Amino acid sequence: MKPSRFEYFAPESLAEAVALRDAHPGAAVLAGGQSLLPIMNFRLGRPEQVIDLRKASELAFVRVQNDVVEVGAMTRQRDLERDEGAARANPLIAESLRLVAHAVIRNRGTVGGSIAHADPAAELPALLSCLDGSVEVAGVRGRRRISAGELFVFHLTTSLEPNEVITSVSFPALEPSWGWSFLEVTRRHGDFALAGVCAALKLDGDRCVGQVRLAACGIGTTPVRLSTAEEALLSRPLTEKALREAGRAAAGYVTAGDETQASTAYRRQLVEALVRRSLLRAAARLERRTS
Amino acid sequence: MTSAPSFGTRVRRNEDERLLTGRGRYIDDITLEGALAVAFVRSPMASARIISVDTSQAMALEGVHLVVTCDDIEHLDTEMPLLIPDPSLTSPRTQRPLARGEVFYVGQTVAMVVADDRYVAEDAADLVEVVYEPLEAVVGVDRAVASGARSVHEGVAGNVAAHSRQRSGEPDAAFASAEHVTSVTVRVERSSAAPMEPRAVAARWDSVLGELTVWDGTQAPISVRGGLASLFGLDEHRVRVVAPDVGGGFGQKVLLFYPDEVLVPWAAVKLNRPVKYIEDRQENFLGSTHERLQVHHIELAATRDGLVTGLRDSFLHDTGAFIPYGLAVAQVAAGQIAGSYRIPNISVDFKAVYTNTVPVTPYRGCGRPHACFAIERAMDVLADDLGIDRFEIRRRNFIGTEEFPYDRPGLIFADGQPVSYDGGDYARALSLLEEALDPPAFRAEQEAARSEGRYLGLGLACYVEGTGLGPYEGGHVKVHPITGKVYVNTGLSSQGQGHATSFAQIAADEVGVSPSDVVVVEGDTGEFDWGVATFASRAAVVSGNAIRKAALIVREQIVHQASQMFEAAPEDIVIEEGKVFVQGVESRALTLAEVATMSNPLRYAFNKAAQSATQFTPAARRDGAALAEGAHPGLEATDYFSPASTTWAYGVHGAIVEVDPATFEVKVKRYVCVHDCGRMINPMIVEGQVIGGVAQGMGGAFYELLDYDAEGNLRNASLMEFLMPYATEVPRVEISHLETPSPRNPLGVKGVGEAGTIPVAAAFASAVEDALAPLLHGHLLDVPLSPTSLHAATRAG
Amino acid sequence: MTGVETSEAVEAEQKTSLRVVVNGTAYERVVPVRRLLSDFLRHDLGLTGTHVGCEHGVCGCCTVLVDGRATRSCLTLACQVDGLSLTTIEGVKSADGGLHPVQQALSDCHGLQCGYCTPGFVISILEVLNSPDELDLSEEGVREMISGNLCRCTGYQGIVDAVRQAAVAMGRDGDAGKGAPA
Numbered sequence A: 001m002k003p004s005r006f007e008y009f010a011p012e013s014l015a016e017a018v019a020l021r022d023a024h025p026g027a028a029v030l031a032g033g034q035s036l037l038p039i040m041n042f043r044l045g046r047p048e049q050v051i052d053l054r055k056a057s058e059l060a061f062v063r064v065q066n067d068v069v070e071v072g073a074m075t076r077q078r079d080l081e082r083d084e085g086a087a088r089a090n091p092l093i094a095e096s097l098r099l100v101a102h103a104v105i106r107n108r109g110t111v112g113g114s115i116a117h118a119d120p121a122a123e124l125p126a127l128l129s130c131l132d133g134s135v136e137v138a139g140v141r142g143r144r145r146i147s148a149g150e151l152f153v154f155h156l157t158t159s160l161e162p163n164e165v166i167t168s169v170s171f172p173a174l175e176p177s178w179g180w181s182f183l184e185v186t187r188r189h190g191d192f193a194l195a196g197v198c199a200a201l202k203l204d205g206d207r208c209v210g211q212v213r214l215a216a217c218g219i220g221t222t223p224v225r226l227s228t229a230e231e232a233l234l235s236r237p238l239t240e241k242a243l244r245e246a247g248r249a250a251a252g253y254v255t256a257g258d259e260t261q262a263s264t265a266y267r268r269q270l271v272e273a274l275v276r277r278s279l280l281r282a283a284a285r286l287e288r289r290t291s
Numbered sequence B: 001m002t003s004a005p006s007f008g009t010r011v012r013r014n015e016d017e018r019l020l021t022g023r024g025r026y027i028d029d030i031t032l033e034g035a036l037a038v039a040f041v042r043s044p045m046a047s048a049r050i051i052s053v054d055t056s057q058a059m060a061l062e063g064v065h066l067v068v069t070c071d072d073i074e075h076l077d078t079e080m081p082l083l084i085p086d087p088s089l090t091s092p093r094t095q096r097p098l099a100r101g102e103v104f105y106v107g108q109t110v111a112m113v114v115a116d117d118r119y120v121a122e123d124a125a126d127l128v129e130v131v132y133e134p135l136e137a138v139v140g141v142d143r144a145v146a147s148g149a150r151s152v153h154e155g156v157a158g159n160v161a162a163h164s165r166q167r168s169g170e171p172d173a174a175f176a177s178a179e180h181v182t183s184v185t186v187r188v189e190r191s192s193a194a195p196m197e198p199r200a201v202a203a204r205w206d207s208v209l210g211e212l213t214v215w216d217g218t219q220a221p222i223s224v225r226g227g228l229a230s231l232f233g234l235d236e237h238r239v240r241v242v243a244p245d246v247g248g249g250f251g252q253k254v255l256l257f258y259p260d261e262v263l264v265p266w267a268a269v270k271l272n273r274p275v276k277y278i279e280d281r282q283e284n285f286l287g288s289t290h291e292r293l294q295v296h297h298i299e300l301a302a303t304r305d306g307l308v309t310g311l312r313d314s315f316l317h318d319t320g321a322f323i324p325y326g327l328a329v330a331q332v333a334a335g336q337i338a339g340s341y342r343i344p345n346i347s348v349d350f351k352a353v354y355t356n357t358v359p360v361t362p363y364r365g366c367g368r369p370h371a372c373f374a375i376e377r378a379m380d381v382l383a384d385d386l387g388i389d390r391f392e393i394r395r396r397n398f399i400g401t402e403e404f405p406y407d408r409p410g411l412i413f414a415d416g417q418p419v420s421y422d423g424g425d426y427a428r429a430l431s432l433l434e435e436a437l438d439p440p441a442f443r444a445e446q447e448a449a450r451s452e453g454r455y456l457g458l459g460l461a462c463y464v465e466g467t468g469l470g471p472y473e474g475g476h477v478k479v480h481p482i483t484g485k486v487y488v489n490t491g492l493s494s495q496g497q498g499h500a501t502s503f504a505q506i507a508a509d510e511v512g513v514s515p516s517d518v519v520v521v522e523g524d525t526g527e528f529d530w531g532v533a534t535f536a537s538r539a540a541v542v543s544g545n546a547i548r549k550a551a552l553i554v555r556e557q558i559v560h561q562a563s564q565m566f567e568a569a570p571e572d573i574v575i576e577e578g579k580v581f582v583q584g585v586e587s588r589a590l591t592l593a594e595v596a597t598m599s600n601p602l603r604y605a606f607n608k609a610a611q612s613a614t615q616f617t618p619a620a621r622r623d624g625a626a627l628a629e630g631a632h633p634g635l636e637a638t639d640y641f642s643p644a645s646t647t648w649a650y651g652v653h654g655a656i657v658e659v660d661p662a663t664f665e666v667k668v669k670r671y672v673c674v675h676d677c678g679r680m681i682n683p684m685i686v687e688g689q690v691i692g693g694v695a696q697g698m699g700g701a702f703y704e705l706l707d708y709d710a711e712g713n714l715r716n717a718s719l720m721e722f723l724m725p726y727a728t729e730v731p732r733v734e735i736s737h738l739e740t741p742s743p744r745n746p747l748g749v750k751g752v753g754e755a756g757t758i759p760v761a762a763a764f765a766s767a768v769e770d771a772l773a774p775l776l777h778g779h780l781l782d783v784p785l786s787p788t789s790l791h792a793a794t795r796a797g
Numbered sequence C: 001m002t003g004v005e006t007s008e009a010v011e012a013e014q015k016t017s018l019r020v021v022v023n024g025t026a027y028e029r030v031v032p033v034r035r036l037l038s039d040f041l042r043h044d045l046g047l048t049g050t051h052v053g054c055e056h057g058v059c060g061c062c063t064v065l066v067d068g069r070a071t072r073s074c075l076t077l078a079c080q081v082d083g084l085s086l087t088t089i090e091g092v093k094s095a096d097g098g099l100h101p102v103q104q105a106l107s108d109c110h111g112l113q114c115g116y117c118t119p120g121f122v123i124s125i126l127e128v129l130n131s132p133d134e135l136d137l138s139e140e141g142v143r144e145m146i147s148g149n150l151c152r153c154t155g156y157q158g159i160v161d162a163v164r165q166a167a168v169a170m171g172r173d174g175d176a177g178k179g180a181p182a
């Protein structure tokens, strides 16, 4: 389990990285390496070049402005998790991060790497979907922004061009009027989720659901925004009936086939339960936040 | 007279400091100047003919020294030995170091590369071009024995390697007259020992001396030495096998020979350079042995009040593609199928079945967890069928204290001897569990919880464990004349069990020193070369008693020597904390080093103590020879222990769990373990063994399985997907000890290495079933239990 | 597992020079760019106390501190730590050169058997006990703290107890009462 041979670059700037990326279509971008290196050690991936972003220090930052938490792609997951400004602006970010692997993996794993890796069971992509966030990418022809809805295409596949690099990830803030929750079920602590549900919720004056955002990980080929479940809840109080209907709607999004660790039928039930519990938890937090 | 015995106390481990500071000596830590690295080309197919192998590109790669196939390995191109033959093993098949013409499982070694380092070796392995013609793979025991199944090995019809039948009492009569019969089919999934250090072998050939040194992370260095000497045609003392620190074994490291164990020494001789093979994690899943998969169909004949009169078990044992270790796993399962119960009439049949999967050899428990799962689940079902409490039905069937030794004539254990339990108080163990878990109080709590939609369950499982098998081990004890340290050697090896402390305690107490002044050296044929191996929870029993015997002799030597030096009666000699003196005159004490020096008549006075030991001192002047006829110099003795029969440890585990009815996650609220392994040498180490065993049992109960697809691909050959539990998945274990000395050895000890693992799956299945009873259709008869399988069990009609 | 691309694989291996400080000692070495940090420490620097159990980030045997942060050395290329400062098990000791409280506690509580996982645990525990983060020394909290390192021998109980003992010894037991076993 040793990586095959490659040519190694450690560009000092984003511009240099982008140029290298463009010059070497067979290259892999190396961020935290917590997904790329296992793949290379198993020789499931044999990139001809590796472009290490560690020296591109302009890519490591956390900025909170205009109701957006903008995170440089090379920001370590652990640093974002501990960032007080980000936590104030959007407590769901730290909650999601604590579910990512173990702390030691988050010490090196980056926010951009997790999004770029696009594992359908990963938490950060689901969070980005839930919040309608976006990423900024850079290529030789300049920068562009891709919304979460357009970013995640398939299992481990994004809509990035092969010569593009993610520069930052933008998570919209959640004002105090929102309740929030990320719940998941894993086999072992720190494992990828069998299913997880990320929820954010606003209640209006008569305790009916004013706005709601729901996304799931682990149930399909991408993170999944549970739109019909959201619709089922709008303008209704969180009654048993509403929760059940939302859960059922969410279960309909499960496309993952029968796997050893989770059958499709089990995942459906799991998503249903997680939607319900996540919504109730979000609502309870809202109560605490506003009272 | 000696100081307070260390036996039975929580002595801190002698091995810890080294291991805690990064000074361990695992095989890959041993520096061998100029060592080359090995990588293997392994079969990607479960069953295929090899059409061609082209090694030319690999050979051309810079840094590659050797690329070999079966055609190049001379006398090693042969089937490896069948280690444990058995009359019922009618179609044994063992593997060649490198496949010839055909491959039988994914991971089988096809070619070997030796290169400058492992990176280059892997590059070269990738360049070896093998053309395969795929054959239909046979996967799963049920499929393998189904009519029309293809034969894994030509000439083995029905894929049955062995068919064994054993009878004790009159089972047919018992079933014919039974008032009730309960029958269930249970399944334990395939798993792996997965020690944290994968296997490793290094070898160095000294062409000047004609000596081969092999460092092997093995549980059986002496047996490996014998085998290598015979394979290479060398005298045994020209081959030294060393098992240095080994990072866990659990059975997986007892097989000889893995292909690498013969090919690495061969390459070292061939190239006249040191060669190392450090298995990686993927190879540990694909190339090192597995265990556990058995399907038991078990029936209990009983009276209406729950007295079990007969047991009939027929099971399939998946042995993988080869059967190098014979029938050990199946044999042990068969031998203890009736568990802790009297059950006078038994019939047990098994078939060992070939499949196109990694070969199977013992993994901690070796058939015991499977047998325990079968009998304990059957007892629970019987209890439910008859409406009897699960504790009560066990109590009614336990072998009573007055019935020991309790024989099961007709059943043979893994040592080839008849099954004969030595002793214990099974009912008392159960009472202790009841006291700890308080079932009546639990039932009330369970009921209250259910009314809130929470599902609590209590389960239990009893077990016995045949331990401490023969044939024998030896112990060598020597007082070092320079330092006065007591050296202890034995032939087996440690993979973390704390031998350097437990064996030290035994020797320390007999000789009269502190355990920290005892240096245990084992696993090195250069130091001691009679013995067998570490397996079947036998080290404490067999080596422990041998060391005690040798230490007793050394003690006598010390007393004899000191009584001469002090001109005192032997009864008046005291040895305490390494000092030797005449009762009452401690001020004139000699050190053990001095006594040891004096016991060796010297010519040269190389140090102060030696001055008085030379033959020229007045004290040494005597009539006749310096060494009396029959005497030997120094304080040193070797002795052996060969148990006539097995010792039987036993116990009962109980669990209280809560199951989430929506997600089917299981939370362990209590885990209680009552066990009896005879007299405990070091309770701290015993508890470590038990708790570690429980954690492995948790793995088998809930998490670990090796997931083969129908084509014979192992889908989860990584620790990412083979779900070994972290600390978060393992509960705190509450332990109660019982100590019934075994009558079968002087120390009164029984083995404990495997005990913790055995009943865990059965106890959890019992507990989870109890929790989910209102939702379940039927019983939980397969492990591991996963959220998905529990979900399915609540759905099935 | 059979033949793949030939031309690239046969090309010469790219090497790079790197400087690191490990346990206070500065090293400069030329290594192949694909060399894993775990192999660099073990085979180039001879610091074999760092172990390798999986090479895919799951077992934790290879954990070392990189600029004070616990890091999987098997998921890090040696060249990625150029210019950084590392601590491995060989560098862990108490002020007087004896066992560090974490090491001492592991021995006292029988938190190790074969010892293969032990260096990784020591490093992981050390990072947490040295960090400014609030500690949760409840049974569950400690188990979560060490989840990320696998041990096949001990069943973890001794390690959990050792974390608590070490936290007390290091004066980090503000919450030690919480959830402690009776």
Ligand SMILES: Cc1cc2nc3c(=O)[nH]c(=O)nc-3n(C[C@H](O)[C@H](O)[C@H](O)COP(=O)(O)OP(=O)(O)OC[C@H]3O[C@@H](n4cnc5c(N)ncnc54)[C@H](O)[C@@H]3O)c2cc1C
Residues within 6 Å of the ligand: A028, A029, A030, A031, A032, A033, A034, A035, A036, A037, A038, A073, A074, A099, A100, A101, A102, A105, A108, A109, A110, A111, A112, A113, A114, A115, A116, A117, A119, A121, A122, A123, A124, A164, A165, A166, A167, A190, A191, A192, A193, C056, C057, C058
């Ligand atoms: C044991 C273990 C458990 C884990 N458990 C989880 C878990 O539960 N949940 C979870 O979400 N993750 C988990 N992970 C994955 C972890 O979170 C990774 O850190 C993360 O997915 C990838 O981040 P990275 O910075 O390490 O990226 P890398 O591994 O460096 O890169 C990953 C991929 O993204 C590409 N990439 C990286 N950065 C960029 C960029 N800026 N622009 C374009 N492409 C880029 C790389 O080329 C590569 O293809 C686990 C990992 C391990 C080892």
Ligand code: FES
Residues within 6 Å of the ligand: C051, C052, C053, C054, C055, C056, C057, C058, C059, C060, C061, C062, C063, C072, C073, C074, C075
């Ligand atoms: S070897 Fe690095 S985590 Fe296992």
Ligand code: FES
Residues within 6 Å of the ligand: B196, B247, B248, B496, C111, C112, C113, C114, C115, C116, C117, C118, C150, C151, C152, C153, C154
């Ligand atoms: S002590 Fe052996 S793996 Fe932990």
